[in-house]
Amino acid sequence: MINVAVLGASGRMGATTCRAVESAEDMALVAALDAGDEVAMAVRAGAEVMVDFTVPSATEANVHAAIEAGLHCVVGTTGWTADALARVDEHLKERPELGVLIAPNFALGAVLAMRLSAAAARYFESVEIVELHHPDKVDAPSGTARHTAAGIAAARATAGVAPSPDATTEDPDGARGAVVDGIHVHAVRLRGLVAHEEIMMGNPGEQFTIRTDSFDRVSFMPGVLLGVREVAMHPGLTVGLDGYMSL
Amino acid sequence: MINVAVLGASGRMGATTCRAVESAEDMALVAALDAGDEVAMAVRAGAEVMVDFTVPSATEANVHAAIEAGLHCVVGTTGWTADALARVDEHLKERPELGVLIAPNFALGAVLAMRLSAAAARYFESVEIVELHHPDKVDAPSGTARHTAAGIAAARATAGVAPSPDATTEDPDGARGAVVDGIHVHAVRLRGLVAHEEIMMGNPGEQFTIRTDSFDRVSFMPGVLLGVREVAMHPGLTVGLDGYMSL
Amino acid sequence: MINVAVLGASGRMGATTCRAVESAEDMALVAALDAGDEVAMAVRAGAEVMVDFTVPSATEANVHAAIEAGLHCVVGTTGWTADALARVDEHLKERPELGVLIAPNFALGAVLAMRLSAAAARYFESVEIVELHHPDKVDAPSGTARHTAAGIAAARATAGVAPSPDATTEDPDGARGAVVDGIHVHAVRLRGLVAHEEIMMGNPGEQFTIRTDSFDRVSFMPGVLLGVREVAMHPGLTVGLDGYMSL
Amino acid sequence: MINVAVLGASGRMGATTCRAVESAEDMALVAALDAGDEVAMAVRAGAEVMVDFTVPSATEANVHAAIEAGLHCVVGTTGWTADALARVDEHLKERPELGVLIAPNFALGAVLAMRLSAAAARYFESVEIVELHHPDKVDAPSGTARHTAAGIAAARATAGVAPSPDATTEDPDGARGAVVDGIHVHAVRLRGLVAHEEIMMGNPGEQFTIRTDSFDRVSFMPGVLLGVREVAMHPGLTVGLDGYMSL
Numbered sequence: 004m005i006n007v008a009v010l011g012a013s014g015r016m017g018a019t020t021c022r023a024v025e026s027a028e029d030m031a032l033v034a035a036l037d038a039g040d041e042v043a044m045a046v047r048a049g050a051e052v053m054v055d056f057t058v059p060s061a062t063e064a065n066v067h068a069a070i071e072a073g074l075h076c077v078v079g080t081t082g083w084t085a086d087a088l089a090r091v092d093e094h095l096k097e098r099p100e101l102g103v104l105i106a107p108n109f110a111l112g113a114v115l116a117m118r119l120s121a122a123a124a125r126y127f128e129s130v131e132i133v134e135l136h137h138p139d140k141v142d143a144p145s146g147t148a149r150h151t152a153a154g155i156a157a158a159r160a161t162a163g164v165a166p167s168p169d170a171t172t173e174d175p176d177g178a179r180g181a182v183v184d185g186i187h188v189h190a191v192r193l194r195g196l197v198a199h200e201e202i203m204m205g206n207p208g209e210q211f212t213i214r215t216d217s218f219d220r221v222s223f224m225p226g227v228l229l230g231v232r233e234v235a236m237h238p239g240l241t242v243g244l245d246g247y248m249s250l
Numbered sequence: 251m252i253n254v255a256v257l258g259a260s261g262r263m264g265a266t267t268c269r270a271v272e273s274a275e276d277m278a279l280v281a282a283l284d285a286g287d288e289v290a291m292a293v294r295a296g297a298e299v300m301v302d303f304t305v306p307s308a309t310e311a312n313v314h315a316a317i318e319a320g321l322h323c324v325v326g327t328t329g330w331t332a333d334a335l336a337r338v339d340e341h342l343k344e345r346p347e348l349g350v351l352i353a354p355n356f357a358l359g360a361v362l363a364m365r366l367s368a369a370a371a372r373y374f375e376s377v378e379i380v381e382l383h384h385p386d387k388v389d390a391p392s393g394t395a396r397h398t399a400a401g402i403a404a405a406r407a408t409a410g411v412a413p414s415p416d417a418t419t420e421d422p423d424g425a426r427g428a429v430v431d432g433i434h435v436h437a438v439r440l441r442g443l444v445a446h447e448e449i450m451m452g453n454p455g456e457q458f459t460i461r462t463d464s465f466d467r468v469s470f471m472p473g474v475l476l477g478v479r480e481v482a483m484h485p486g487l488t489v490g491l492d493g494y495m496s497l
Numbered sequence: 498m499i500n501v502a503v504l505g506a507s508g509r510m511g512a513t514t515c516r517a518v519e520s521a522e523d524m525a526l527v528a529a530l531d532a533g534d535e536v537a538m539a540v541r542a543g544a545e546v547m548v549d550f551t552v553p554s555a556t557e558a559n560v561h562a563a564i565e566a567g568l569h570c571v572v573g574t575t576g577w578t579a580d581a582l583a584r585v586d587e588h589l590k591e592r593p594e595l596g597v598l599i600a601p602n603f604a605l606g607a608v609l610a611m612r613l614s615a616a617a618a619r620y621f622e623s624v625e626i627v628e629l630h631h632p633d634k635v636d637a638p639s640g641t642a643r644h645t646a647a648g649i650a651a652a653r654a655t656a657g658v659a660p661s662p663d664a665t666t667e668d669p670d671g672a673r674g675a676v677v678d679g680i681h682v683h684a685v686r687l688r689g690l691v692a693h694e695e696i697m698m699g700n701p702g703e704q705f706t707i708r709t710d711s712f713d714r715v716s717f718m719p720g721v722l723l724g725v726r727e728v729a730m731h732p733g734l735t736v737g738l739d740g741y742m743s744l
Numbered sequence: 745m746i747n748v749a750v751l752g753a754s755g756r757m758g759a760t761t762c763r764a765v766e767s768a769e770d771m772a773l774v775a776a777l778d779a780g781d782e783v784a785m786a787v788r789a790g791a792e793v794m795v796d797f798t799v800p801s802a803t804e805a806n807v808h809a810a811i812e813a814g815l816h817c818v819v820g821t822t823g824w825t826a827d828a829l830a831r832v833d834e835h836l837k838e839r840p841e842l843g844v845l846i847a848p849n850f851a852l853g854a855v856l857a858m859r860l861s862a863a864a865a866r867y868f869e870s871v872e873i874v875e876l877h878h879p880d881k882v883d884a885p886s887g888t889a890r891h892t893a894a895g896i897a898a899a900r901a902t903a904g905v906a907p908s909p910d911a912t913t914e915d916p917d918g919a920r921g922a923v924v925d926g927i928h929v930h931a932v933r934l935r936g937l938v939a940h941e942e943i944m945m946g947n948p949g950e951q952f953t954i955r956t957d958s959f960d961r962v963s964f965m966p967g968v969l970l971g972v973r974e975v976a977m978h979p980g981l982t983v984g985l986d987g988y989m990s991l
Binding site for chain 3: 868919
Binding site: 127128130133134135138139140141142143144148169170171172174175177179180181182183188189191192193195203204205206208210 | 391421
């Protein structure tokens with residue numbers, strides 16, 4: 004049984020995490036804390052793992068306090084800079100038995116899509132990405148699609164793969180979409196959708212497609228619980244959930 | 251048994267048509283003609299229906315000669331102007347028993363996709379189109395996608411449907427694609443693809459998708475044979491294969 | 498402004514309908530009624546249209562009372578027999594100005610998928626259906642898939658289309674799925690899905706696919722509102738929402 | 745420049761391989777051999793790598809002759825038994841610098857789909873497979889789908905994942921398809937298709953899909969060329985193309 008404290012427990016992700024921890028047979032929710040509560044309360048409640056879904060301005064101090072107190076950390080709060088990550092890495096040298104996971108995305112499907120498409124992309128002549136979201140989203144393309152494109156581009160560069168062929172000479176209205184690190188990325192916005200991504204690859208006579216669909220915030224929970232289960236077995240700082248996945 | 255003459259029989263579409271007519275149990279190929287041959291030869295061979303897959307500079311004269319000779323016509327050659335169509339319409343008044351079908355696209359799937367998506371689009375808040383082709387195509391988006399968008403836009407305007415919602419304010423690289431008659435159209439180019447189109451519609455909690463995939467020139471043959479079978483039953487000029495389809 | 502009364506307002510579909518009517522700019526919710534309330538209350542509240550999402554044992558009496566009181570009816574309650582429908586039809590002869598819509602399915606996507614796939618299926622050599630649902634569903638295939646198959650089979654029979662070709666001689670484990678009215682139907686069950694259907698058609702070198710995805714009960718609301726808006730313009734009994742759709 | 749000899753050069757796969765080798769900038773086709781020709785001819789022509797697309801009755805002797813002559817081997821011929829593989833393994837101990845690749849499937853997309861779906865499947869509650877082929881195929885499900893299911897089942901068993909949930913109690917016509925190693929497998933047959941496979945996985949609120957489409961025999965060529973390029977760097981016997989892929 005893993006004793007878990009959730010910080011940011013009244014936020015949307017935090018509240019969903021509390022319910023998921025309570026439902027997991029191998030975990031106990033020992034503290035559901037919020038702004039103003041102390042990490043010390045998590046310790047007194049007997050927590051072994053702290054899950055942080057707070058706000059960018061609070062998360063770094065929370066993690067350092069948790070390390071000080073001997074808690075493993077699973078962090079979903081965004082806004083971590085390279086400098087802030089380096090400070091956590093440094094601090095952990097004093098406590099080499101502790102694990103800290105800082106992950107921008109806990110959706111297993113999205114994480115797998117990024118990782119597996121990067122692995123596969125060197126074997127295909129062409130790669131393009133279509134991301135699809137609800138029409139209230141203000142930015143295009145999505146951050147996930149940008150990361151996916153960057154990962155694919157890096158993997159293809161390392162393997163020495165040529166750019167995807169494209170004979171387009173007439174495209175007066177921009178139908179070919181954005182180009183991110185040399186990869187074409189298209190953004191669809193449709194009422195009824197939530198968050199979806201399709202990575203398409205092609206060779207002569209052959210297509211290969213990876214698609215991920217996220218319909219609901221609960222889709223992040225298997226990833227959060229995976230983090231909680233594995234964090235004690237991965238001492239030191241890990242950035243990105245795929246560091247815990249054996250692929 | 252329908253006696254068929256094919257003009258442009260040594261071209262790629264014409265040759266494929268000859269094989270399809272020969273394979274059809276209810277048709278006989280009585281003449282396979284080419285540049286320099288006369289429509290009169292089709293008549294002497296006993297043809298009832300002339301199929302024209304020649305060139306833009308020859309097709310109009312062929313059709314008028316066929317009408318003169320009492321042949322029904324199925325025409326897949328492109329390049330017909332509104333004036334040229336009007337002249338055929340006028341000529342047919344002298345021979346009210348004859349049918350002429352002039353169709354820019356004989357792919358049943360593509361024709362159905364255009365027609366059915368226009369019928370469905372008024373019932374959804376959002377509509378977008380993704381067309382996908384081989385990477386040797388020089389123009390984007392495809393003509394089929396432009397026609398599909400135009401048909402959908404016209405149907406939505408007639409029904410008084412509001413534009414698809416879109417909150418995008420940041421799209422520095424053009425990921426949202428082209429806008430054709432108010433409909434977003436995205437063009438994907440991948441090695442291994444031939445010609446594909448996906449029309450996506452959305453309401454709260456619901457998606458509706460029509461997709462058509464064309465892998466090979468033979469995909470036009472069911473449409474050509476449908477035209478040959480039906481042309482005698484549709485006197486006068488018909489533009490577009492959907493005029494023969496009961497939907 | 499259309500004045501609407503909802504019967505069964507505290508049920509899940511009824512409550513969702515109340516919210517949808519309140520949100521619609523051209524409608525007013527004048528009565529939200531439940532078991533024990535009288536249709537007469539809807540009349541006193543000034544309703545013109547009654548929406549019935551009650552229970553099979555109550556809906557027929559509700560409709561007759563509404564006809565008596567001069568209300569148009571939109572009915573989503575299931576359990577209507579052919580005899581019960583005939584009694585409504587008979588009753589409406591006394592009130593020829595009233596419209597009654599009784600629809601088993603208000604999901605526009607599903608209704609369109611059934612109707613448009615039946616229209617398209619005669620033009621393709623092969624047709625198969627894959628339906629996909631959450632893994633808590635107890636029956637396979639879904640009723641919607643059975644209806645879709647029946648509609649397609651009837652349309653193909655009318656058009657004289659041959660059965661879909663199938664050379665399978667070895668299928669020891671039943672991978673080819675169910676055969677409903679001559680159409681192969683496959684049922685997929687996956688955690689995370691809600692209700693989805695894909696109708697696939699094929700000719701040489703060509704595929705044509707219609708897909709509908711329903712993620713949420715709110716997906717029925719555009720269909721219910723369409724019924725409310727149109728019912729006064731369709732006097733008499735109409736069974737099925739597609740009777741109000743111009744396709 | 746890699747000097748390549750093709751055995752079985754007049755067969756369909758062999759002929760396609762000859763063209764692919766000739767088109768590759770880093771390879772030279774030095775011998776195109778057939779039944780009755782000697783492996784010795786490949787040696788005299790200066791070959792470094794022998795590609796074998798012959799017949800089950802000839803391939804084992806070809807490989808042993810090639811090992812004797814000091815050639816690396818890439819073998820696509822089927823029919824290899826465990827005993828035959830063991831004899832090659834034994835023979836290679838005498839020539840530890842030589843590589844032999846024996847692969848039942850050179851379609852990169854299919855190989856990747858098997859490998860990556862096995863890697864991903866432990867992270868999802870549900871998994872099912874739909875394979876889709878042309879209607880002239882006599883067996884269902886396809887061998888590729890069976891292999892994919894077996895690989896997924898083994899990976900899930902190793903990770904201790906529970907069976908996919910399924911509440912089905914009524915399925916009179918077998919719509920739930922085949923069950924292969926505990927994984928539901930559905931076989932679709934449609935005119936116009938070639939060889940396609942979709943592996944679907946689901947968690948609450950989330951879907952993850954891998955799809956592979958093979959339209960043409962040329963789709964095997966990138967895999968064959970990958971084998972030719974890599975065989976010298978993988979001494980010993982390798983079974984399956986994924987042994988050469990870094991995933």
